[in-house]
Amino acid sequence: MPSRGTLSVAVVGTGKMGADHVRRIQRVISGARVTAVVDLDEERAEALAATMDGCRAYTEPVAAMAAPDVDAVLIASPGPAHEAALLEALDRDLPVLCEKPLTPDAASALRVLEAERRLGHRRIQVGFMRRYDAEYAELKRLLDGGELGRALMLHHRHRNPSMPPWFTNEMLINDSVVHEMDVTRWLLGEEITAVTVLKPAPSTYAPEGMDDPQLVLFETESGALVDVEIFGHCGYGYQVRAEAVCERGTVRIGDEGGPRVSADGRWGGRVTPDYLERFADAYDRQVQAWVDATRRGEVTGPSVWDGYAAAAVCEAGVSAQREGRRVEVEMIERPAFYA
Ligand SMILES: NC(=O)c1ccc[n+]([C@@H]2O[C@H](COP(=O)([O-])OP(=O)(O)OC[C@H]3O[C@@H](n4cnc5c(N)ncnc54)[C@H](O)[C@@H]3O)[C@@H](O)[C@H]2O)c1
Numbered sequence: 001m002p003s004r005g006t007l008s009v010a011v012v013g014t015g016k017m018g019a020d021h022v023r024r025i026q027r028v029i030s031g032a033r034v035t036a037v038v039d040l041d042e043e044r045a046e047a048l049a050a051t052m053d054g055c056r057a058y059t060e061p062v063a064a065m066a067a068p069d070v071d072a073v074l075i076a077s078p079g080p081a082h083e084a085a086l087l088e089a090l091d092r093d094l095p096v097l098c099e100k101p102l103t104p105d106a107a108s109a110l111r112v113l114e115a116e117r118r119l120g121h122r123r124i125q126v127g128f129m130r131r132y133d134a135e136y137a138e139l140k141r142l143l144d145g146g147e148l149g150r151a152l153m154l155h156h157r158h159r160n161p162s163m164p165p166w167f168t169n170e171m172l173i174n175d176s177v178v179h180e181m182d183v184t185r186w187l188l189g190e191e192i193t194a195v196t197v198l199k200p201a202p203s204t205y206a207p208e209g210m211d212d213p214q215l216v217l218f219e220t221e222s223g224a225l226v227d228v229e230i231f232g233h234c235g236y237g238y239q240v241r242a243e244a245v246c247e248r249g250t251v252r253i254g255d256e257g258g259p260r261v262s263a264d265g266r267w268g269g270r271v272t273p274d275y276l277e278r279f280a281d282a283y284d285r286q287v288q289a290w291v292d293a294t295r296r297g298e299v300t301g302p303s304v305w306d307g308y309a310a311a312a313v314c315e316a317g318v319s320a321q322r323e324g325r326r327v328e329v330e331m332i333e334r335p336a337f338y339a
């Protein structure tokens with residue numbers, strides 16, 4: 001299919017992530033421009049729109065999607081607002097890149113899945129950007145290559161320096177560990193079947209009501225075991241690491257590889273301060289891949305099925321966290337539409 005001209009994108013939600021995607025579309029990647037920005041915070045949307053020629057500010061996603069100069073939508077509002085925006089975009093048959101999580105619970109993710117199936121063709125890519133990170137891609141290549149044998153275990157480490165004040169205990173699972181749910185499914189090519197959450201005595205820096213850190217355990221269809229350390233307030237930087245333990249070898253990614261400085265009788269390196277720096281290349285590749293595929297009239301990358309499957313695992317994870325027991329994941333059969 002021939003490429004369309006420059007893609008005109010509406011960015012819904014102009015907070016930390018939305019503003020960074022706007023910068024990326026305008027200055028880093030090719031083939032797209034931002035013609036609309038939407039935020040409930042009118043001043044924020046207007047201030048951002050004023051920095052771009054030909055860009056209008058809206059407070060309602062519906063109004064932006066109805067604009068004649070919008071032909072694709074990037075959703076970067078908070079998770080609970082995704083469903084309404086996704087359903088509106090599907091009604092208008094607009095291509096979408098939706099930040100993770102697709103939606104915060106399985107029932108709403110299923111409603112989006114059913115709406116896309118009714119439309120009859122895929123329109124939505126979910127923003128599980130780790131799939132576009134060079135190290136994760138190399139790990140996937142090694143596991144798929146088969147030389148190391150079957151993967152028996154995955155160890156994930158996910159540390160944030162701190163979380164915003166509105167972040168909840170449940171969000172450690174359905175906003176943070178959702179990344180490990182997706183990469184586990186993707187790396188191993190199978191579904192997660194059960195989740196257990198263990199909690200050590202919390203850090204004294206954990207906010208009131210938050211058990212931080214937590215250890216989340218996944219079981220998979222083939223019997224692989226996967227552990228995730230989620231630490232929301234480690235204080236010193238942003239670290240995401242993974243190690244695959246296979247029958248004939250192990251692979252580790254996410255170790256800091258930058259310059260090692262020796263000075264003042266010490267040696268050491270730098271820990272990235274946040275996800276925007278650690279995953280900068282992955283976000284760039286993800287958005288470029290979405291723009292390129294959309295201009296070709298295709299939809300690639302993580303699908304609504306991937307978003308739904310992760311939401312189903314999140315739901316089990318939140319119950320496991322609350323009830324202190326192993327919880328099995330309940331999900332529908334994968335429809336042929338998403339084969
Ligand atoms: N992929 C990643 O690594 C990554 C990193 C951070 C955030 N995220 C995701 O990006 C999304 C946004 O997160 P953030 O950190 O930028 O949040 P944020 O709070 O910084 O920004 C959200 C913005 O959306 C606006 N908003 C709220 N409801 C809205 C609605 N109904 N319509 C339009 N605008 C609305 C808010 O006013 C705010 O400006 C979330 O889904 C989050 O999980 C992904």
Ligand SMILES: O[C@H]1[C@H](O)[C@@H](O)[C@H](O)[C@@H](O)[C@H]1O
Pocket residue numbers: 160175176177179275
């Ligand atoms: O929304 C953010 C984002 O998804 C980051 O990639 C993750 O590391 C954080 O834990 C989460 O809160």
